[in-house]
Amino acid sequence: xxxxxxxxxxxxxxxxxxxxxxxxxxxxxxxLYKTQIxxxxxxxxxxxxxxxxxxxxxxxxxxxxxxxxxxxFLQPHFYTKIIKEVNVTSPNQxxxxxxxxTVNFHCIQRTRTIYLNSMDLKVSEPQVKHQDKNEQIKVSGxxxxxxxxxxxxIQLKDALEAGGNYSLSLVFSGEVSESLYALYISTYSEGHPxxxxxxxxxxxxxxxxxxxxxxxxxxxxxxxxEMKAVFDVTIIHRLDTLALGNEDVAGSSIIDDWKYTxxxxxxxxxxxxxxxxxxxFTATPSKHERVLIETxxxxxxxxxxxxKYAANITxxxxxxxxxxxxxxxxxxxxxxxALPDLAPAAMExxxxxxxxxxxxxxxxxxxxxxxxxxxxTLIAHELAHQWFGNLVTMKWWNELWLNEGxxxxxxxxAVDHVEPAFKMRETNVLNSLHSAFEADALASSHPLSPPQExxxxxxxxxxxxxxxxxxxGSAVLRMLADIVEERVFNKGIKMYLSNLKYENADQDDLWxxxxxxxxxxxxxxxxxxxxxxxxxxxxxxxxxxxxENGQIYQTHFLFNDSSESSLWWHVPIRVMSxxxxxRLVWLETSNTETKDEFIxxxxxxxxxxxxxxxxxxxxxxxxxWQRLLFQLESNRDLIPLMNRGQLVDDAFNLARAKLVDxxxxxxxxxxxWNETAYLPWEAAVRNxxxxxxxxxxxxxxxxxxxxxxxxxxxxxxxxxxxxxxDHSAVPDDHSLQQSQITxxxxxxxxxxxxxxxxxxKMFADWMNGNGTNHIHPNLRSVIYCQxxxxxxxxxxxxxxxxxxxxxxxxxxxQLRQALSCSRKIWLLNRYxxxxxxxxxxxxxxxxxxxxxxxxxxxxxALAWNFIRAHWAFIIVDEGQLVIEGVTSRFSTxxxxxxxxxxxxxxxxxxxxxxxxxxxxxTRVNIQWVKENKDTILNWxxxxxxx
Ligand SMILES: *[C@@H]1O[C@H](CO)[C@@H](O)[C@H](O)[C@H]1NC(C)=O
Ligand SMILES: *[C@@H]1O[C@H](CO)[C@@H](O)[C@H](O)[C@H]1NC(C)=O
Ligand SMILES: *[C@@H]1O[C@H](CO)[C@@H](O)[C@H](O)[C@H]1NC(C)=O
Ligand SMILES: *[C@@H]1O[C@H](CO)[C@@H](O)[C@H](O)[C@H]1NC(C)=O
Ligand SMILES: *[C@@H]1O[C@H](CO)[C@@H](O)[C@H](O)[C@H]1NC(C)=O
Ligand SMILES: [Zn+2]
Numbered sequence: 001x002x003x004x005x006x007x008x009x010x011x012x013x014x015x016x017x018x019x020x021x022x023x024x025x026x027x028x029x030x031x032l033y034k035t036q037i038x039x040x041x042x043x044x045x046x047x048x049x050x051x052x053x054x055x056x057x058x059x060x061x062x063x064x065x066x067x068x069x070x071x072x073f074l075q076p077h078f079y080t081k082i083i084k085e086v087n088v089t090s091p092n093q094x095x096x097x098x099x100x101x102t103v104n105f106h107c108i109q110r111t112r113t114i115y116l117n118s119m120d121l122k123v124s125e126p127q128v129k130h131q132d133k134n135e136q137i138k139v140s141g142x143x144x145x146x147x148x149x150x151x152x153x154i155q156l157k158d159a160l161e162a163g164g165n166y167s168l169s170l171v172f173s174g175e176v177s178e179s180l181y182a183l184y185i186s187t188y189s190e191g192h193p194x195x196x197x198x199x200x201x202x203x204x205x206x207x208x209x210x211x212x213x214x215x216x217x218x219x220x221x222x223x224x225x226e227m228k229a230v231f232d233v234t235i236i237h238r239l240d241t242l243a244l245g246n247e248d249v250a251g252s253s254i255i256d257d258w259k260y261t262x263x264x265x266x267x268x269x270x271x272x273x274x275x276x277x278x279x280x281f282t283a284t285p286s287k288h289e290r291v292l293i294e295t296x297x298x299x300x301x302x303x304x305x306x307x308k309y310a311a312n313i314t315x316x317x318x319x320x321x322x323x324x325x326x327x328x329x330x331x332x333x334x335x336x337x338a339l340p341d342l343a344p345a346a347m348e349x350x351x352x353x354x355x356x357x358x359x360x361x362x363x364x365x366x367x368x369x370x371x372x373x374x375x376x377t378l379i380a381h382e383l384a385h386q387w388f389g390n391l392v393t394m395k396w397w398n399e400l401w402l403n404e405g406x407x408x409x410x411x412x413x414a415v416d417h418v419e420p421a422f423k424m425r426e427t428n429v430l431n432s433l434h435s436a437f438e439a440d441a442l443a444s445s446h447p448l449s450p451p452q453e454x455x456x457x458x459x460x461x462x463x464x465x466x467x468x469x470x471x472x473g474s475a476v477l478r479m480l481a482d483i484v485e486e487r488v489f490n491k492g493i494k495m496y497l498s499n500l501k502y503e504n505a506d507q508d509d510l511w512x513x514x515x516x517x518x519x520x521x522x523x524x525x526x527x528x529x530x531x532x533x534x535x536x537x538x539x540x541x542x543x544x545x546x547x548e549n550g551q552i553y554q555t556h557f558l559f560n561d562s563s564e565s566s567l568w569w570h571v572p573i574r575v576m577s578x579x580x581x582x583r584l585v586w587l588e589t590s591n592t593e594t595k596d597e598f599i600x601x602x603x604x605x606x607x608x609x610x611x612x613x614x615x616x617x618x619x620x621x622x623x624x625w626q627r628l629l630f631q632l633e634s635n636r637d638l639i640p641l642m643n644r645g646q647l648v649d650d651a652f653n654l655a656r657a658k659l660v661d662x663x664x665x666x667x668x669x670x671x672x673w674n675e676t677a678y679l680p681w682e683a684a685v686r687n688x689x690x691x692x693x694x695x696x697x698x699x700x701x702x703x704x705x706x707x708x709x710x711x712x713x714x715x716x717x718x719x720x721x722x723x724x725x726d727h728s729a730v731p732d733d734h735s736l737q738q739s740q741i742t743x744x745x746x747x748x749x750x751x752x753x754x755x756x757x758x759x760x761k762m763f764a765d766w767m768n769g770n771g772t773n774h775i776h777p778n779l780r781s782v783i784y785c786q787x788x789x790x791x792x793x794x795x796x797x798x799x800x801x802x803x804x805x806x807x808x809x810x811x812x813x814q815l816r817q818a819l820s821c822s823r824k825i826w827l828l829n830r831y832x833x834x835x836x837x838x839x840x841x842x843x844x845x846x847x848x849x850x851x852x853x854x855x856x857x858x859x860x861a862l863a864w865n866f867i868r869a870h871w872a873f874i875i876v877d878e879g880q881l882v883i884e885g886v887t888s889r890f891s892t893x894x895x896x897x898x899x900x901x902x903x904x905x906x907x908x909x910x911x912x913x914x915x916x917x918x919x920x921x922t923r924v925n926i927q928w929v930k931e932n933k934d935t936i937l938n939w940x941x942x943x944x945x946x
Contacts, residue, residue, distance in 0.1 A: 116221060282302040448472050851884070
């Protein structure tokens with residue numbers, strides 16, 4: 001098989017993993033691309049000869065037929081359990097599913113062919129009927145297009161006439177997938193978790209996961225978001241199972257040992273929102289006056305109460321949105337289900353939201369309190385989609401941000417409403433902003449809203465699910481809300497939702513309704529004009545301000561200073577000074593302008609982008625930088641909290657783009673000695689991580705770490721929490737809980753003796769304490785890692801045995817990560833070998849385990865050798881994660897050569913893009929280290945000697 005034919009058989013699946021970075025406690029949204037080989041179709045598909053001239057193949061369905069309603073029967077034949085006893089005839093498991101469908105559609109242009117999408121299905125018995133005349137129309141042929149279009153072409157003897165109503169019936173069958181896409185099977189162990197792997201406790205379930213183009217693999221359909229229809233669904237399943245669908249159950253009957261569960265017809269909706277599950281799960285109800293909300297999970301998990309937290313907040317969040325949008329959730333039921341496997345973390349199917357189990361379940365006394373924050377954020381995101389996405393859907397995938405940007409933006413408001421004590425709004429907003437800034441500073445970024453032609457194939461559609469669409473989308477909405485005022489913005493989005501419900505929208509529709517709200521309010525902003533550069537262009541500006549003469553201009557911010565760009569934006573700048581409140585000032589040209597608001601009076605500082613509402617970075621003349629940094633060190637409270645984090649982040653990134661000297665970035669961390677807030681620390685720790693990666697194998701690392709700078713900086717923060725930490729307790733305030741974890745992480749990993757002693761002692765108490773673990777759940781992750789790092793074989797073995805015997809997902813994840821923290825090379829080597837044995841490390845955990853080892857400086861070289869020795873094994877899934885982990889530290893010419901040789905000699909398959917980006921990044925790193933090493937060494941030496 002040639003490389004090309006392998007690529008044509010691969011299907012990119014984007015999934016979003018909400019990970020809780022166990023070390024920092026910081027919640028990050030990591031976007032990964034997973035490419036999987038289609039297991040159901042092992043024969044290579046014919047590829048189009050590349051020599052053909054002529055137009056590119058058409059991927060979009062013709063618009064001459066408009067689907068209205070599907071009537072669908074689906075029957076998965078699998079068993080939920082297989083009892084294996086010698087004298088019992090046990091059924092063989094089967095992945096077969098069968099079904100039939102009838103779709104009614106309207107013809108608006110005469111045609112003799114029906115095009116729809118179908119993939120990996122055996123389709124037969126096509127029947128076409130003229131509904132108005134009740135006449136059959138003869139089918140003369142059925143052709144499957146073997147290209148990325150997945151067209152099923154049905155040729156007719158007689159033409160369909162414009163204005164007529166027709167139906168198409170098909171019978172089909174397929175195989176339930178073992179990857180996590182389309183209709184897939186998932187397994188778990190029930191009743192006796194200690195017998196995991198015992199066939200008698202193994203249970204099976206099936207679920208759908210169809211966004212963006214999986215529906216065509218479940219039933220033949222018009223699989224485009226704008227081709228909305230009503231779905232009338234019957235699931236045929238085994239008697240001891242429960243079927244859930246988009247709607248509530250209309251009725252059920254039993255025929256020949258099968259249960260027929262028929263659901264009420266759905267509202268008009270897009271195919272990617274279609275969903276059903278068949279399982280033995282049990283439910284936990286939520287409170288809501290109208291809607292029956294139930295949260296389903298494994299019976300063991302329900303019984304143990306792990307669904308309670310999710311159930312508790314879901315009703316509240318739904319009520320919040322109903323009130324906010326002034327539009328009720330109109331269905332009678334809303335189901336949520338915690339699936340043992342799902343990638344992405346969750347999917348917003350209308351009426352049946354699916355979650356990856358670890359992202360929804362909360363275990364009192366075991367889960368970290370901070371885990372609640374990510375559960376609440378995720379539920380709020382998916383519920384927001386019931387309006388943004390489900391009720392009003394983007395016309396085509398190029399404007400996916402209308403779904404994902406809004407769901408992300410709204411989730412910040414909803415979490416702040418249901419859990420005000422979390423004070424998540426600022427943290428969430430800043431994390432999301434930084435994730436977008438990082439991706440959007442590359443010349444290879446893409447516009448928030450690219451042209452339709454650029455997003456055609458399933459692979460191109462999948463590539464849209466990235467940090468830009470989620471996080472830039474949300475940041476740009478927040479900026480617009482600030483420009484027109486939140487009150488006016490909210491009026492606009494209510495009109496957008498109520499006028500376009502059950503329909504599709506593009507971004508011009510959004511601008512139209514917000515404009516209407518602005519006009520009604522007597523405002524003057526031209527919404528479309530202001531917003532176009534932010535959504536149609538890549539990237540974002542850096543605003544350069546000289547406070548001595550008030551001169552101000554913008555340039556396109558790019559990490560690579562050799563890229564040329566003349567892009568510019570309409571920039572709203574909220575500016576304040578030491579003595580004046582914030583005002584909004586516009587910069588609307590690419591030229592240098594002079595504005596009074598930016599002239600500093602009598603030695604005061606000027607701060608632009610107050611509360612980080614603008615999607616841009618800010619650079620100042622060095623005098624103003626010095627004044628701001630002095631303010632941070634003397635009385636930081638005069639600078640708003642979010643800006644305290646942002647100033648640090650801007651300084652480091654401006655240094656990375658060579659716009660300021662690297663010492664300015666380092667100086668911006670000085671005020672931390674006396675800072676307890678999470679956001680500034682988080683910004684500093686994240687940015688210094690890059691320094692750590694570049695220098696932790698060089699002489700700079702001494703003065704930076706052991707030599708004391710960070711150790712001294714963190715001393716105050718560590719002492720602030722000492723009373724809590726020493727008693728394995730945590731403060732009530734959630735953002736202080738975050739800071740406490742940062743304190744332990746930074747203090748222990750930079751060798752603060754009292755921290756190391758504390759971690760070792762707590763871990764030893766657990767080892768010697770007859771199995772009782774007194775470490776507070778919030779602190780477990782960081783303590784485990786630090787204790788394993790400071791310890792030897794005894795600690796490692798203990799953690800390994802606990803990992804093997806624990807039945808708790810979050811405990812297992814924490815231990816699995818902690819095992820990679822060892823500084824003993826032979827232990828790390830043993831750990832890497834374990835990943836080859838699925839009895840020791842589960843297949844789905846292999847990539848992240850290797851990633852953790854590679855991130856540890858002691859395991860880095862080991863991991864790189866291991867990856868090359870076992871590439872064929874590693875590439876089976878999440879190869880990109882492994883590559884990213886190991887190359888993040890590459891900064892020498894030798895490493896560059898090795899990586900280039902790797903790219904040449906190994907079959908990179910779907911990881912090719914990641915490897916080439918890593919080569920590019922390594923070149924940047926080599927250059928950066930060369931230019932900055934001496935300055936940085938001097939700076940740290942100066943700091944530690946003074
Ligand atoms: C299977 O065999 C065992 C022992 O031979 C017997 O006790 C048991 O009842 C049998 N089970 C069935 C279902 O026949
Ligand atoms: C089950 O599968 C095995 C091996 O594939 C086969 O030999 C056996 O005949 C099957 N049994 C039934 C009842 O289908
Ligand atoms: C579809 O399958 C169901 C259940 O087997 C059957 O009752 C129905 O008649 C079938 N419909 C069509 C159009 O084949
Ligand atoms: C759920 O809410 C109830 C009542 O507000 C509260 O007592 C309980 O602690 C909550 N449970 C969880 C897991 O948050
Ligand atoms: C900035 O945010 C803080 C806290 O959220 C708020 O109190 C303050 O009013 C905001 N400032 C402006 C100018 O919006
Ligand atoms: Zn989403």
